[in-house]
Amino acid sequence: MAADMSVVNKEGSPSGEAPALSFVDLTKSFGSARVLRGVSFDVMPGEIHALLGANGAGKSTLIKILAGIHHQDSGRILVHGDELEPGHDPGAAKDVGIAFVHQDLGLVEDISVADNVGLQIGFEKTFGLISVRDTSRRVARALETVGATFSPDRLVNSLSRDEQVLCALARALALEPKIVVLDEVSASLPAPEMQRLATSLRSMRRTGVAFIYVTHRLDELESLVDRVTVLRDGVRSVTAQVAELTHTELVRHIVGSEPEAVLAQPLPQVAGSSAADAAHFVVDELTTADLPMPISFEVRAGEVLGVCGLVGSGTRELAQVLAGNHRPTGGAAMLKGRPLTLGRPESLIKRRVAVVPGDRQREGIITGLGIRENLLPTRRAFGAWTKAGFLRPRRETAAVAEISEVFAVTPRDRPDRVVSELSGGNQQKVIFARALADRPDVAILEDPTAGVDIGSRAVLYRLMHQAARAGTAVVLVSTDFEEVAAQSHRVLVMSHGRVVAEFGAEDQLNADVLAEASYGGHVVS
Numbered sequence: 001m002a003a004d005m006s007v008v009n010k011e012g013s014p015s016g017e018a019p020a021l022s023f024v025d026l027t028k029s030f031g032s033a034r035v036l037r038g039v040s041f042d043v044m045p046g047e048i049h050a051l052l053g054a055n056g057a058g059k060s061t062l063i064k065i066l067a068g069i070h071h072q073d074s075g076r077i078l079v080h081g082d083e084l085e086p087g088h089d090p091g092a093a094k095d096v097g098i099a100f101v102h103q104d105l106g107l108v109e110d111i112s113v114a115d116n117v118g119l120q121i122g123f124e125k126t127f128g129l130i131s132v133r134d135t136s137r138r139v140a141r142a143l144e145t146v147g148a149t150f151s152p153d154r155l156v157n158s159l160s161r162d163e164q165v166l167c168a169l170a171r172a173l174a175l176e177p178k179i180v181v182l183d184e185v186s187a188s189l190p191a192p193e194m195q196r197l198a199t200s201l202r203s204m205r206r207t208g209v210a211f212i213y214v215t216h217r218l219d220e221l222e223s224l225v226d227r228v229t230v231l232r233d234g235v236r237s238v239t240a241q242v243a244e245l246t247h248t249e250l251v252r253h254i255v256g257s258e259p260e261a262v263l264a265q266p267l268p269q270v271a272g273s274s275a276a277d278a279a280h281f282v283v284d285e286l287t288t289a290d291l292p293m294p295i296s297f298e299v300r301a302g303e304v305l306g307v308c309g310l311v312g313s314g315t316r317e318l319a320q321v322l323a324g325n326h327r328p329t330g331g332a333a334m335l336k337g338r339p340l341t342l343g344r345p346e347s348l349i350k351r352r353v354a355v356v357p358g359d360r361q362r363e364g365i366i367t368g369l370g371i372r373e374n375l376l377p378t379r380r381a382f383g384a385w386t387k388a389g390f391l392r393p394r395r396e397t398a399a400v401a402e403i404s405e406v407f408a409v410t411p412r413d414r415p416d417r418v419v420s421e422l423s424g425g426n427q428q429k430v431i432f433a434r435a436l437a438d439r440p441d442v443a444i445l446e447d448p449t450a451g452v453d454i455g456s457r458a459v460l461y462r463l464m465h466q467a468a469r470a471g472t473a474v475v476l477v478s479t480d481f482e483e484v485a486a487q488s489h490r491v492l493v494m495s496h497g498r499v500v501a502e503f504g505a506e507d508q509l510n511a512d513v514l515a516e517a518s519y520g521g522h523v524v525s
């Protein structure tokens with residue numbers, strides 16, 4: 001096991017200087033829940049420091065205290081040796097050179113990319129007047145730093161989630177901060193884009209910027225980060241050089257138990273075998289305004305079909321039309337031989353098509369309501385209605401607890417807990433439960449495990465395969481190439497709005513193969 005490198009021992013820091021940031025004995029409770037319990041660690045200048053931990057471990061709470069959104073109960077935060085006054089507001093964090101990209105991005109959606117960045121950095125002026133050209137140039141430079149290729153004039157609400165992440169990151173970097181906190185920015189970025197981003201982060205590191213990088217994707221750590229700190233149940237479990245921890249040790253620190261059970265499990269066989277199973281869900285020459293080239297494929301009952309590609313490859317647009325959010329301009333989708341009415345989500349629900357949307361905040365959870373209301377569609381599966389159509393409240397409460405248990409949602413025993421008070425990963429598990437608890441005929445899952453910790457992810461994959469075995473045709477559209485490679489029976493790779501490669505059970509699938517194909521090198525005739 002690696003030595004603890006925190007606070008007392010700063011050897012191995014890239015510069016040997018004093019810490020850029022120190023957390024000293026930080027504590028925080030929400031009501032009776034003790035969320036942070038005496039957390040201390042340092043982040044050095046020029047270091048990329050990963051903050052890891054299971055869903056609900058306290059990572060976002062720590063970051064929100066640093067940002068001045070929450071206030072610690074006790075403990076101190078030092079920035080380049082100077083104490084940030086406890087109870088500081090968000091302006092104070094910005095003033096000492098800390099920039100944030102939170103999970104919810106915080107972009108203003110109905111203005112342009114340039115205006116979003118401009119609002120943050122202040123607009124360039126010529127003779128006292130705002131210079132659109134100079135502002136655009138500065139914004140374009142910031143976008144280039146993060147590897148984004150879209151125009152600064154685009155409205156933020158016209159960008160895909162992935163592009164919005166890049167926009168938010170560019171906005172943070174444009175402030176030329178000393179410390180940058182990235183809270184799960186990679187959750188919806190495909191591996192190749194993540195690598196481009198990693199290259200920019202590493203080059204910024206040389207300028208002495210310190211990064212805190214919150215992630216659940218352990219595969220990106222080795223090539224990106226210098227040290228890791230793991231929180232478990234609000235306590236720091238370890239701080240160490242990433243190179244000194246094996247994958248197994250890291251997982252053990254995160255989940256707090258033997259990791260074997262959560263590591264890769266063999267993929268179950270495709271369940272269905274009859275001709276009817278084979279033609280269960282058929283997409284035939286489908287086109288939309290965003291996907292003008294026809295797309296066709298079939299998914300058997302019992303099969304998990306993975307779909308992946310780079311940002312802008314069309315995977316997100318495909319998921320959107322299959323989820324019922326866009327009207328097709330041509331072609332059709334059929335379920336068990338009958339056409340589906342795409343463009344009308346309510347009609348898909350009636351046909352037992354379930355969706356995990358890619359953008360949890362905008363399309364997934366209903367933030368003002370409790371876990372119970374967010375799980376409403378699963379009432380039928382757990383017998384919360386009588387045959388005569390009356391609700392059985394006690395049965396419903398038990399059902400919510402049962403679903404929370406099965407889908408590893410924390411808390412399990414508080415069905416009316418407002419979902420916005422759940423950690424991000426637990427919100428995602430609620431959405432996953434809503435989609436799959438009722439055993440749909442088709443499940444369209446877009447980045448279904450984004451933000452879910454490695455232990456819970458294993459549970460969700462098992463439940464996904466259980467649903468498939470019971471006859472669900474699963475379309476797994478994901479930016480996590482490891483996930484697609486490990487969990488799919490068959491994979492379609494998209495590039496420039498069309499399917500460019502198909503891999504089956506006979507192919508040796510791994511994330512590198514999918515990344516290579518997603519550059520378009522493997523064209524299906």
Ligand SMILES: Nc1ncnc2c1ncn2[C@@H]1O[C@H](COP(=O)(O)OP(=O)(O)OP(=O)(O)O)[C@@H](O)[C@H]1O
Pocket residue numbers: 030033035053054055056057058059060061062420421422423424425426451453
């Ligand atoms: N505003 C709040 N009110 C009450 N409880 C909260 C609030 N915010 C967070 N919590 C609780 O604090 C605990 C830690 O949540 P936090 O969001 O910090 O976890 P996390 O490590 O970031 O998880 P994830 O990986 O899922 O994002 C959770 O149990 C959560 O329910």
